[in-house]
Amino acid sequence: MSTIRPIRDVDIDVRSLRYFVAVAEELSFTRAATRLFVAQQAISRDIRRLEDQLGTRLFARNTRRVTLTPDGERLLAGARDLIAINDRIIDELGASTRPIVVDLLSEGRLTGPTILESTRAASPDREFRGRYGHGFGAALRLLQTGELDIALGRAQWRNHRLPAAIATQLVRWEPLGVLLPAAHPLASLAAVPVAALAGSEIDVNPADPEAPEWSDLVVQFLELSRARATAPHLPAVGLENQADHLVRQGIPILTGVDHVDIAGGVLRPLVDPVPMFPWSIVWRRGIDAGALRAITAASAALAAERGWLTLPEGAWLPEPESSSG
Numbered sequence: 001m002s003t004i005r006p007i008r009d010v011d012i013d014v015r016s017l018r019y020f021v022a023v024a025e026e027l028s029f030t031r032a033a034t035r036l037f038v039a040q041q042a043i044s045r046d047i048r049r050l051e052d053q054l055g056t057r058l059f060a061r062n063t064r065r066v067t068l069t070p071d072g073e074r075l076l077a078g079a080r081d082l083i084a085i086n087d088r089i090i091d092e093l094g095a096s097t098r099p100i101v102v103d104l105l106s107e108g109r110l111t112g113p114t115i116l117e118s119t120r121a122a123s124p125d126r127e128f129r130g131r132y133g134h135g136f137g138a139a140l141r142l143l144q145t146g147e148l149d150i151a152l153g154r155a156q157w158r159n160h161r162l163p164a165a166i167a168t169q170l171v172r173w174e175p176l177g178v179l180l181p182a183a184h185p186l187a188s189l190a191a192v193p194v195a196a197l198a199g200s201e202i203d204v205n206p207a208d209p210e211a212p213e214w215s216d217l218v219v220q221f222l223e224l225s226r227a228r229a230t231a232p233h234l235p236a237v238g239l240e241n242q243a244d245h246l247v248r249q250g251i252p253i254l255t256g257v258d259h260v261d262i263a264g265g266v267l268r269p270l271v272d273p274v275p276m277f278p279w280s281i282v283w284r285r286g287i288d289a290g291a292l293r294a295i296t297a298a299s300a301a302l303a304a305e306r307g308w309l310t311l312p313e314g315a316w317l318p319e320p321e322s323s324s325g
Contacts (some may be wrong), residue, residue: 004146005058012053014086015021016046017079018144024076025164027066035143036144040206055239064263066080083165089148091234099127101292103139103151103257107132110258111172115299118292120303123294125169135211136282140166143284144187150287150295155280165285171299172279172308176221178202178271179262186252186268193272194316198226203230203253221275223256 009088022032022218023043033040051058056249058072068076104112125220131148135140136155142148143166155168162168178197186196202225204218208213230251256270281299303309311317 008194008238012050012082013046014083016050017083017287019043019046021076021083022163023059023066024068024072024079027068029066035161038141039093042142044096044191045234055288073242084286085277087165087284099129100109100149100288101129101147102295103133103148103153104130105132105136105139106152108200108260108262109256110260111174111256114258115152115171115281115302116230118298118302118315119295122298126291126294128291128295133210135208136213138210139282143282146284149283149291151282152279154213154217154278154281156278156324157213160209160212166282167285168280168282169296169299170203170278170280170309171303173276173311173317174258174308175269175315176257176275176277177255177257177259177267179255179259179265180252180266181250182264182266184252185248187266189268191271192252192268194225194270194303195272196276197252200227201230201251202227203249203251217277217318218254223271224275226318275316276311278317278321 012150019032019036019042022036023029026032026035029040029043029175037041047058054075056071057069058075060067060069069275088090102112102116104110104116106112112178113130116128120128133142133148133151136151136153139151139153140162143151143306146165152171155162178186178192179191186192189196204222205214208215216227255267257267259267261267
């Protein structure tokens with residue numbers, strides 16, 4: 001028999017339930033905090049408050065493991081249902097009163113704006129509003145809180161699992177390239193062999209906490225190319241700042257081949273092998289179905305027209321995409 005006291009006079013915070021479900025699925029407060037991009041102390045605090053409200057312990061904890069108590073197991077299914085109902089109500093109420101907010105990842109990269117423009121053209125009755133979050137870590141956090149509807153970018157990286165409430169669809173393999181100052185020795189080449197970067201310094205900004213998907217890819221690319229990264233620094237946000245940064249530092253910047261022109265620089269694709277960046281549409285389950293159909297259909301049409309899902313021979317894929325096919 002459950003020890004949970006009657007809770008008709010208790011208002012349960014949905015955020016606390018989200019934290020509870022994450023810990024229950026991960027069986028780790030640390031992994032749950034990483035998954036939700038919040039501090040572990042915040043998760044521990046909210047779950048203690050939830051346990052106090054319900055008058056029972058939800059987890060059995062010791063120094064080596066975390067397990068659900070019988071009451072925790074009883075709560076889990078209902079917590080998932082309540083979160084789903086909460087999200088559906090918010091989505092249904094918001095669908096007709098607010099625009100669909102789409103994170104386009106990074107200013108200068110053209111894949112996101114191309115998908116957004118195509119979606120708007122195919123669905124003029126809906127308002128899609130783009131934003132630049134500059135990293136999927138930040139976007140994932142906003143997706144889970146409902147502040148963001150859809151994100152575009154790399155949805156997987158090593159040692160990370162997406163929450164069950166988040167769904168994805170691969171829409172493009174984009175070859176990587178390098179932005180070069182016009183006077184750089186490699187700028188005279190039509191394409192830059194990866195081996196030509198060995199021993200040289202390149203700007204990959206590998207330590208951005210808001211972009212774990214990029215940091216993970218960069219580490220793997222540096223191992224492939226045997227190049228070395230610049231010291232961690234604030235990213236050059238905005239095209240004017242990026243142009244100034246490129247010319248001032250005088251070294252290659254890693255990016256995708258679909259990038260806007262940068263004053264004072266040239267873009268060259270990387271070859272031998274061709275390193276790829278995977279783009280996915282990522283959304284929170286239960287969002288406006290019509291908006292989701294619109295953006296996935298527009299992306300599929302672009303992929304078919306431009307061969308976005310066709311990998312070049314000898315392409316290099318990062319992990320975990322390489323293992324998952």
